[in-house]
Structure formats: structure tokens, C-alpha cells
Amino acid sequence: LRDAVLIGLARLGTCVYRKRYQTVRVRTRKAVMSTETRLPPGPRLPAAVQGMAFATMQQRVMPAMQRRYGDAFTTAMPGMRRCVIVSDPELVKAVFKAKPDVLHGGVNPLSHVLGPSSMFSLDEARHLSQRRLLLPPFHGERMKSYEAIIEEEALREMATWPEGEEFATFAPMMRITLNAILRAVFGAEDEELDGLRKLLPAMTKLGSRLVMVPALQRDLGRLSPWQRFMRQRAAYDRLVEALIDKGRRDPALEERADVLALLLQATHEDGTPMTDAEITDQLLTLLVAGHETTAGTLAWSVERLRRHPAVLSRLVAEAADGGGAYREATIREVQRTRPVIVGTGRYVAKPFDLGPWRLPPGYMIIIAATTMHLDSRFFARPREFDPGRFLGRKPDTYQWVPFGGGLRRCIGAAFAHMEMDVVLRTMLREFELAPATERPERWRFRGVAFVPSRGGQAMIRRRGYV
Numbered sequence: 498l499r500d501a502v503l504i505g506l507a508r509l510g511t512c513v514y515r516k517r518y519q520t521v522r523v524r525t526r527k528a529v530m531s532t533e534t535r536l537p538p539g540p541r542l543p544a545a546v547q548g549m550a551f552a553t554m555q556q557r558v559m560p561a562m563q564r565r566y567g568d569a570f571t572t573a574m575p576g577m578r579r580c581v582i583v584s585d586p587e588l589v590k591a592v593f594k595a596k597p598d599v600l601h602g603g604v605n606p607l608s609h610v611l612g613p614s615s616m617f618s619l620d621e622a623r624h625l626s627q628r629r630l631l632l633p634p635f636h637g638e639r640m641k642s643y644e645a646i647i648e649e650e651a652l653r654e655m656a657t658w659p660e661g662e663e664f665a666t667f668a669p670m671m672r673i674t675l676n677a678i679l680r681a682v683f684g685a686e687d688e689e690l691d692g693l694r695k696l697l698p699a700m701t702k703l704g705s706r707l708v709m710v711p712a713l714q715r716d717l718g719r720l721s722p723w724q725r726f727m728r729q730r731a732a733y734d735r736l737v738e739a740l741i742d743k744g745r746r747d748p749a750l751e752e753r754a755d756v757l758a759l760l761l762q763a764t765h766e767d768g769t770p771m772t773d774a775e776i777t778d779q780l781l782t783l784l785v786a787g788h789e790t791t792a793g794t795l796a797w798s799v800e801r802l803r804r805h806p807a808v809l810s811r812l813v814a815e816a817a818d819g820g821g822a823y824r825e826a827t828i829r830e831v832q833r834t835r836p837v838i839v840g841t842g843r844y845v846a847k848p849f850d851l852g853p854w855r856l857p858p859g860y861m862i863i864i865a866a867t868t869m870h871l872d873s874r875f876f877a878r879p880r881e882f883d884p885g886r887f888l889g890r891k892p893d894t895y896q897w898v899p900f901g902g903g904l905r906r907c908i909g910a911a912f913a914h915m916e917m918d919v920v921l922r923t924m925l926r927e928f929e930l931a932p933a934t935e936r937p938e939r940w941r942f943r944g945v946a947f948v949p950s951r952g953g954q955a956m957i958r959r960r961g962y963v
């Protein structure tokens with residue numbers, strides 16, 4: 498019913514817009530010519546209606562808009578400046594290759610919650626300088642050293658999974674990815690690990706809510722969500738500062754493999770070390786960026802595999818033989834069909850030529866992963882779940898964009914891929930996953946990521962069960 502109402506409103510708005518558009522077209526054209534701004538077409542519905550439609554059913558709204566207006570269209574969202582949504586690889590390439598002073602990551606909804614030194618709060622030189630410090634620990638080849646930690650965390654969590662009854666895998670996957678990041682990235686052990694394990698689930702949950710409702714990101718008194726978040730943040734800072742202190746005093750720091758140890762040894766261009774505030778903000782950024790996204794993709798993997806028994810059987814056989822090429826292709830196919838981050842954004846800081854259009858400063862450009870990933874021009878039979886399409890072939894940088902791209906591409910892509918590979922391999926070896934006949938799970942927005950609406954339901958039996 499909600500969908501029908503929203504579709505109705507969208508259609509009504511489009512009709513009203515068309516009528517109004519006829520009358521204002523000449524005036525608009527004059528204004529456009531005079532400012533040298535050329536915007537792609539798009540609906541003129543109230544921002545609230547468009548925002549609601551995108552938030553609740555963007556998987557249908559985005560492709561419908563693309564069919565109606567083309568590979569770039571202008572839209573409006575509540576609390577955001579006007580947006581241009583893009584779903585053409587050539588335009589995507591122009592966006593990802595733009596200079597950082599022309600297109601900013603700017604005013605990310607996460608930045609207020611993550612702190613002023615977070616990657617999501619920075620632009621241009623400061624962003625690039627932090628990125629230069631953070632990239633080496635996430636280099637693809639280093640990832641092998643984290644596999645044992647991930648497998649240990651996966652086995653520990655999976656030992657508690659119930660047999661013979663349906664259960665949601667998203668929460669267990671969140672525990673695996675949280676513990677994996679706390680150990681591999683924060684280098685946390687003992688009391689700090691326990692303290693962060695207790696604090697962070699509540700803190701990231703409240704943080705996601707605050708991101709969804711920016712009006713709550715201010716101090717409205719002792720019991721307000723923002724003050725509660727600030728208290729949690731202070732507790733987080735204390736725990737991470739203890740880890741930093743311990744690291745600085747550790748005589749074996751150079752031999753440690755965790756990301757914190759590498760950050761403690763990294764230096765800015767002028768030779769100065771990272772400050773405590775930079776490290777605490779960056780570690781929280783890595784956790785928030787990497788924890789729910791990876792868990793959501795893993796929950797979607799369970800949801801997809803149960804509905805594609807032939808793919809599942811092939812993966813089980815491959816895992817038993819020690820192979821991994823088909824699993825790697827499967828992870829890419831899950832991310833194509835169920836990208837947890839559905840759009841990557843950039844703010845226009847200086848007039849920007851996007852194909853035939855010229856966008857003025859203040860506009861936001863969103864790369865629509867969901868639309869491109871389901872476009873038959875780029876992926877044959879796009880609605881089919883077929884990992885074979887990526888077997889022995891890497892996806893195109895400007896068509897397959899679950900990790901964004903360019904100078905802000907996800908730093909943790911190799912970490913996430915390795916982690917999903919190890920967790921899936923462990924799950925396939927440990928359990929028989931029963932196929933499902935129910936309808937696919939819907940997409941549910943959690944403030945940062947879209948995850949399966951029923952949490953990626955699983956039904957398992959331990960292998961060797963009689």
C-alpha cells in the first residue's frame with residue numbers, strides 16, 4: 498500500500514510538473530543560458546516526496562527515473578542540496594577522475610558523528626594526506642596476515658548458530674566483522690577489546706540514527722540522543738587512547754601487523770606523527786565504514802545463496818577442494834545485485850562539466866550503483882544471479898561500483914573482500930545451508946547500508962550431522 502501511494506504521488510507530481518514545466522520553460526531556458534548552467538532534466542516533486550520515494554523504494558524509483566529522464570537526471574532530497582543522479586560509465590569516469598578541488602566529498606552526513614579528522618570530514622590536501630597514511634596498511638598483499646584472525650572469529654561465532662531453525666545472520670555477521678576490525682585494525686586485546694566490544698554496538702546503532710536524522714545532532718539536554726552519543730564517544734576516546742599509549746610503549750611495535758601499529762609509525766609529509774585525535778577519529782571511521790557494510794554483504798550472500806541452490810552446490814564443492822575462484826566471483830555478483838551502499842556522492846565545489854551538462858557549485862552528484870548494476874547494456878541478463886559472469890574476469894571500474902571510485906574509493910575494499918571470502922569459506926565448510934523457497938528479502942535501510950529486511954535468514958545443519 499505504501500509503495501502504491503508513493504508511486505501514485507510520484508506520477509501525480511510528474512503530471513503537475515509537466516504542465517508547470519510548459520509555462521516556465523522559456524523563462525528557465527533564459528536563466529540557464531545566462532548563468533551558463535545546464536542541468537539534466539528531472540522531476541520537480543517536493544523534496545520530501547522524492548526523499549521518501551528514494552529512501553523506501555529506491556531500487557524501483559532509480560531505474561524508473563533513468564528510463565524516464567536518461568542516464569543523468571536532476572532531483573531534490575530533504576536536507577540536501579539539489580542532486581544529479583548519474584548512471585552512465587563515461588559520466589562516472591568523469592566524476593571519479595575530477596580534481597579534488599572541483600568535486601568534494603564534503604559535508605558527508607557521517608562527518609559530524611565521526612569527528613573532524615575523519616576521512617569523511619576532509620577534502621583536498623588534508624584528505625589526500627590522511628589517505629596516504631591510511632592506504633599502506635590496507636594494501637592487498639598485507640591482507641593474508643589477517644586471515645587467521647577472521648577465521649578464528651568466524652568459527653567462534655558460528656559455534657553458537659542454532660541448527661534446524663531459521664535465524665537472521667546479520668547480527669552474527671556484525672559480531673564477526675566487529676571483532677575482526679577490533680583485532681586486525683585496532684590491535685585490541687584483553688580489557689580494551691572487551692570494553693570496545695560492549696560499547697561499540699550501542700554507539701554505532703545510535704550514531705546511525707543520528708546520521709538519519711541530522712536535526713538530532715545537537716545538544717538538547719542531558720537525556721537527548723546527542724548527549725548520550727557524546728558520553729559514548731568520550732568512553733570510546735578513553736579506550737582508544739589507552740590502546741595508543743600501550744602501542745607507543747610497545748617495544749615490539751614494529752613487528753605488529755595491526756593497522757593501529759602501522760598508523761603509530763606513519764608520518765605526515767613534514768615528518769610529524771599522526772596525533773591521537775587523528776588516530777581515534779580514523780579508527781572510528783574505519784570501524785563504521787567497514788563493519789556494517791561487510792556484515793550486510795555477508796547477510797545478502799546467505800540470502801542469495803539460499804535462493805540459488807546450483808550456485809551454492811558449486812561453492813560447497815569448490816570449498817571442499819580448497820579452491821576459491823568461483824567464491825571470489827560470487828562475492829562480486831552479490832555486490833553487483835545487492836550493493837549495500839547504493840550511491841556514491843560528490844559535491845560540486847567549482848562549475849563542473851558532466852557530459853553535455855554544466856553543474857553549478859552546491860550541487861551533489863550521486864553515482865547510482867543499483868541502476869548501473871542492473872543495466873543490460875553493461876551486464877548481460879542483469880536480473881539473473883550468475884557469478885559465472887565474473888569468473889576469471891575483473892569487473893569494469895566504471896560499471897561495477899560498490900566501493901565507489903577515484904580518490905575517495907573505499908580504502909578497505911581488499912580487507913572487505915578477504916574478510917567476506919574467509920567467512921563464506923568457513924560457513925560453507927562448517928554447515929549445510931538449506932535452500933529457501935520464500936520470496937527474496939527486501940532491502941532495509943539502516944542509516945549507512947541497505948541490508949536484507951529479515952536479516953538474511955539462514956537454516957543450517959552442521960556437516961557430519963546424523
Ligand code: HEM
Pocket residue numbers: 602616617628678682782783784786787788790791794837838840841842899900901902903904905906907908909910912913
Ligand atoms: C563490503 C564492504 C564495504 C563496502 C560495500 C564499502 C563501500 C564504500 C564506499 C561506497 C565508499 C565511498 C567511496 C567513494 O566515495 O568513492 C567507501 C569509503 C570508505 N571505506 Fe568502505 N566499504 C566496505 C568496507 C570497508 C572496510 C572493511 C573498511 C575499513 C576497514 C572501509 C573503509 C572505508 C574508508 C576509510 C572510506 C573513505 C575513503 C575516502 O574518503 O578516501 N570500508 N566504502
